[in-house]
Amino acid sequence: MRNRKWLAVGMATALMIFTLTGCGSSGQDSASSSAETEESGAPASEDGAGQETASADEEKGNGEVVTLRMWGGVPPESGPQQACDDFNAQYADKGIQIEYERFVNDDTGNLKLETNLLSGTGVDIYVTYGLSVLQKRAEGDMALDLTELMERDGFDQKEYFGDMALAYYVDGKPYSVPTKLDQYGIVLNKTMFEEAGIDVPTEWTFDEFRQIAKQLTHGEGQDKVYGMFWNSQQDLTYLFTYLTAQTNGGDPMYLSETESAFMDPVVLKSVELINNMMNVDGSSPTHTDSVTQQLSQEGMFLTGKSAMTIGPWMIRSIKDLENYPHDFETAFAPYPVVEAGQRNYTQGGYGDLISINPKSEYIDEAWEFVKWYALEGMLPVAEGGRVPAANTYDAQAVTDAFLKGAEGIIDAETTKNILIAPADNYAVPSITAHGPEISQVVKEELEKIFIGEKTVEEGMADAKERADAILNE
Amino acid sequence: MKKENEKKRGLSRQAKTNLVGYSFILPNIIGVCAFTLFPMLFSLIISFTDWDYTKGIGNWNFIGIKNFITMWSDEWFTSALANTLIFVVGVVPTTVFLAMVLAAVIDKFCYAKLPVRMALFMPYVSNVVAVAIVWVMMYSPWGPFTRMVVALGVENPPQWLGDTKWALPAIMLMTVWSGVGYAVMIYTSAIQGLPKDVYEAADIDGAGEVAKFFRLTIPFLSPTTFFLIITTLISSFQVFAPIQIMTRGGPGTATNVLVYYIYTSAFTFYKMGYASAISWVLFVFLFIVTMIQWHGQKKWVSY
Amino acid sequence: MNKTIGRRNLSKSMLRLFWTVVLGLLAVTMITPFIWMLSASMKMPLDVMKLPIEWIPKYFYPDNYLKVWNIAGKGARDYHFGVAYANSLKIACINVLGSVLTSTLAGYAFAKIKFTGRNVLFLFYLATMMIPSQVTLIPKFVMFNKMGLMGTHLTLILPGMITITGTFLMRQYFMQIPDELRESARVDGANEYMIWARIMVPIAKPSMASLAIVVFLWNWNSYLEPLVFLSNWRMYTIPLALTNFIEESVTEYNLVMAAASSALIPAFVVFLLGQKFLVKGLVSGAVKG
Structure with a gap:
């Protein structure tokens, strides 16, 4: 013993x-x-210090099979897994296979991705969400300059993505291939609109929007139905920048590299609109409600507790009737503008920027996949609500994929107009100076405004002062 | 050869003791040197640079003590420092004292000791996200706190986590609540070592339970109390998870604490050099407080 | 005479009853998160966040567990939760064994053996706890990367073998134990190693048990370091597997809680095993005098 x-x-x-x-x-x-x-x-560790060992083993048995690893922020079941499976089937005899690894697109998830990029192992291809992040990664030698590969293969970004592709270059060089066309809008409950006798708007001003939200609000307490749900649990900057971008363009937070736009009249109007709906009209849950009750868009919109919300990133939940049972039809409308005739831009642009890790041992194979994915492999991802950016896809096929399994739940007409059909005047960002800090400043001030500690004017004036101090450091 | 032998034979008692002592701590020393010392020194060096970790190793500029100077005019830092001090002062004594009383009471005056101890430890065992969500719900307008305040006749009950004045105290209460079970367990294991005979002698003298608690239990548990004060102090100065899950530093900067700001600086603002500098300021704070405790213990800790 | 004793016993049991009720109430609040976890793990996604809290699910939905464990093809995909479970168990067990051993060794030396530089070394030990792990994360990453350990469990096991808190805890415990015990064993001809193994370790069981429980839980719940050091699902631990349930626009708390509830079982087992030692220690506890 x-x-x-x-x-x-x-x-x-x-x-x-x-x-x-x-x-x-x-x-x-x-x-x-x-x-x-x-x-x-560590007896059970079979993987080793990276993928190389594993793929090296496979090579022995299977001739020259290269297994690439792709990292993306989208859950595999939302399409990437299917896309990778398609690729693997198509390229089985060409010796390239791909494995998908999902990271959560938040602070820690990006930290995980970046440390793995720095260590040079485990990532061949990855997806970046947002131009400012891509810029960081290009500067930090985490993204491969694709110029050579593009020239070699005669891959002309302009041909597939139009002139807007140039907006996603860093220092004049392509470090990524855009794959997704981002278009945003107000997500609305068409059934509720019909019952209230309101047509789904195709153009509206802040006042009209506010009026409609008021009109759709009814009930009290737990049974209250709100006209709008400003999802302030998420990044608070989204709320006003999406409104502002329609008029001011792709840099709603900046006037220049050294001056923030927080006292711009359109910005002030946008913040005021949200604040009025939350705290004056009661046509949207307040920020405090949102925080203290952990309100989610799924919990509000898909249960019929709000007639509208911002989006459309909840497409997959809308289509998921098993987990989110509902029987109304969802439609989309453009964001409202301050006054008629001020729609100078369309809120949207390219997203899901796909890059190659410069430290990858299989750059040629990775490039093969990037081309395939961007130009022909994305239909499964479209089913998950992502519209391909390249013009090589048949518009009808994309619409069909997008709406697959959502007949009678998602309105086809407005989906096509708002989310799928490309516009020619996107609000493309060009300034990223101190982005995270500026966002943090304005988030804090917005919070103080929405919980009633400061007026819109005071809060935004403070935001501007603090932000400008950071920009001029 | 002969000389060496002589030396060996002459190995003093102290040298032998040293060898034995070092052999006991050898595995620990190796581990600390290999996995803690290097990262610490690295972060110290980095604190004098403008390093952004995405730029890779070596890609930094030495900027002297600039980081250490600018932080004092950085409102995020000063407010985080103030919040952290409030947090520590509120949480540490409450947790330790409450745990000592609970541990003693459970040991002496309680039926069903095991289930009670286990229940107290549950917050420590449960998933941290679950704990945070339950507390968010407790603080919601439908939770018991708001109801209690309303029942007392307050018309505009505080919004707790949505209120700049109440958010930090709300998180402090939750921290005490979820940390007390751990301290109770540590005390319980120490109480098992308490000398029965001394208590019996006190019983014969007719000492009351309260008197025995203050005159016997507290002094006997003092080494453990010292341990708990130091470790709770360190973990409170480094509070992070509940803030990240429940308020993300908000509303405004109401719950922005030092380590949350360090985290934000390093991984959101990409200012690793600055984050390291703040960490070293935090280190100095902690070290001073610990040294004061260390020297103070001689007065109240009885070994 | 009998009467007074009877009355005294009565008042004593009244006191006991009183405290039991008070502690019982406190205990009830402490288990709410646990109850909520169980309840949420059997709910439909939209019911999880409903307020006021529905403690008993309106629609009982145990399928969440089948989804998490990918039984009967219920899951949207294979979350590889079983692999993560095995990995977590492996790492936690190795680290508990290793760190309890190293802490008991070093704690004893720091408390009882008067070697040169003892206090300075010990303060240095404490100091290493004072730098938040968030800033040592990247240096650690750099180090493991240079060592070629990135992506392996050794990144968690090697540092996990040592805990400063544990060393501190054991030191404090041994400080309480009177020197006489050591001296008398010495007289009998035992050396330090024998004293440690035959006398000190048996006495220290209660503290070793609580240390083991705590170390197990730290490893079990550790998130940031595994997240950065491990990059492949085959290596993932439970907290990393939980990120599978974070969807793009919503977190599926029903699945998170089903997984987290499943993960509680080993924690319970460890706690109950540890409790046995916590109380058993009583026998050897009455040595101070």
Whole structure:
């Protein structure tokens, strides 16, 4: 009895010393010693220090199969897995296979991606969400300059994506291929609109929008139905920038590299609109409600507790009748503008910027996949609500994929007009100076405005002062 | 050869003791040096640079003590520092004292000790996200706190987590609540070592339970109390998870605490150098407080 | 005479009853998150966040567990939760064994063996706890990357073998134990190693048990470091597997809680095992005098 106990302790000691010495030696030769230490210390680890070892094993048995690893923020079941499966089927005899790894597109998820990019292992292809992030990654040598590969293969971005592709270059060079056409709008409950005798708007001003939201609001307490749900749980900057961008263009937070736009009249009007709907009309849950009750768009809109919300990133939930049962029809409308005739831009642009890790050992194969995915592989992803950016797709096929399984639940007409048909005047960002800090400043001030500690004027004036101080550091 | 032998034979008692002592702490020392010391020194060096970790190793500029100077005019830092101090002062003594009383009471005056202890430990076992969500719901307008306040006749009950004045105290209460079970467990294991005979002697002297608690239990538990004060202090200065899940520093900057700001600086603002500098300021704070405790313990900790 | 004793016993049990009720009430609040987890794990997604809280699910939906474990093809895909479960168990067990051992060794030395530089070394130990792990994350990453350990469990196991808090805890515990015990064993001819193994370790069982429980839970719930150091689902631990349930616009808390509830079982087992030692320690506890 006693002996057995000591045996256990002894083994633990031995194990520990083993692993400690193992690590000491591994400093010298990383490749071989990592395998060594794995054997001694971590019996169940089969993967090793990266994908190379695993794919190297496969190579032996299967001629020259290269297994690429693609990292994306979209859950695999929303389409990427199907796209990768399609690719694997098509390229099985060409010796390229791909495996999809999902990271959560938040602070920690991006940290995970970036450390893996820095370490050079495990990522061949990845997706970046947002131009400012791409810029960071290009500057940090985490994204491959695709100029050479594009020239070699005669891959002309302008041909497939139009002139707007140039807006996603960093320092005049392509570090990514845009794959998704982002178009945003107000998501609305068409059934509720019909019952109230309101036509689904194709053009509206802030006042008209506010009026309609008021009109659609009824009931009290737990049964209250709101006209609008400003999803302030999410990034608070979205709310006003989407409204502002229709008039002011792609840099709603900036006047220039050194001056913020928080006292711009359109910005002030946008914040005022949201504030009035939350705190004056009661046609939207307040920010406090949203935070203290953890309101979600699914919980509000898909249960019929709000007639409208911002979007359309909840397409997949709308189509998921098993988890979010509902029987109304969803339609889309453009964001309202301050006054008629001020729609200078369309809120939207390119997203899902796909890049290659410069440290990848399989750059040619990765490029093969990027081309395939951007130009022909995206239909499964369209089913998950992502519209391909390239003009190589048949518009009807995209619409069909987008609406697949949503007949009678999503209105086809407005989907096509608002989300799928491309516009020619997107609000494309060009300034990213101190982006995260500026966002943080305005988030804090917006919160103070929405919970009633500051007026719109005061809060935004403070935001401008703080932001400008940061911009002029 | 002969000389060496002589030396060996002459190995002093102290040297032998040293060898034995070092052999006991060797695994620990190796581990600390390998996995803690290097990252610490690295972060110290980085604190004098403008490093953005996405730029890769070595891609930094030394900027002297600029980080250490600019932080004092950075409102995010100063407010985070103030919030952290309030948090620590509120949480540490409450948790430790409450835990000591609870541990003693459970040990002496309680039926069903095991289930009670287990229940107290549940917040520590439960998933941190679940704990945070339950507390968000507790603080919601339908939760018990608002109802209680309304029942007391307050017309505009506070919005707790949605209120700049109440958000930090609300999180402090939750932290005490979820941390007390751990401290109770540590105390419980220490109470098992309390000398029975001394208590029996006190019983014969006719000492009351309260008197025994203050005169015997508290002094006997003082080494453990010292441990708990230091570790709770460190973990409170470094509070992070509940803030990140429940308020993300808001509303406004009401619950922005040091480590949350360090995290934001490093991974949202990409200012790793600045974040490291703040960490070292936090380190100095902690170290001073610990040193004061260390020297103070001689007065109240009885070994 | 008998009467007074009877009355005293009565008042004593009244006191006990009173405290039991008070502590019971407190205990009830403490288990609410646990109850909520269980309840949420059996709800439809939209019912999870409904207020006021529905403690008993309106629509009982145990399918969440089948989805998480991918049984009967219920899941939207295979979340590989079983793999993560096995990985977490492996890492937590190795680290509990390793760190309890190293802490008990070092804690004893810091408390009882008067070697040169003891206090300075110990303060240095404490100091290493004071730098928040958020800033040492990247240096650690750099280090493991150079060692070629990125993506392996050794990134969690090697540092996990040592805990400063544990060393501190054990030191404080041994400080309480009177020197006489050591001295008398010495007289009998035992060396430090024998004293440690035969006398100190048995006495220290209660503290070792609480340390083991705590270390297990730290490893079980650790998130940020595994997230950065592990990059492949085959290596993932439970907290990383939970991120599978974060959808693009919504987190599926019903699935998160089904997974988290499943993950509670080993934690319970460890706690109950530890409790046995916590109370058993009583026997050897009455040594101070």
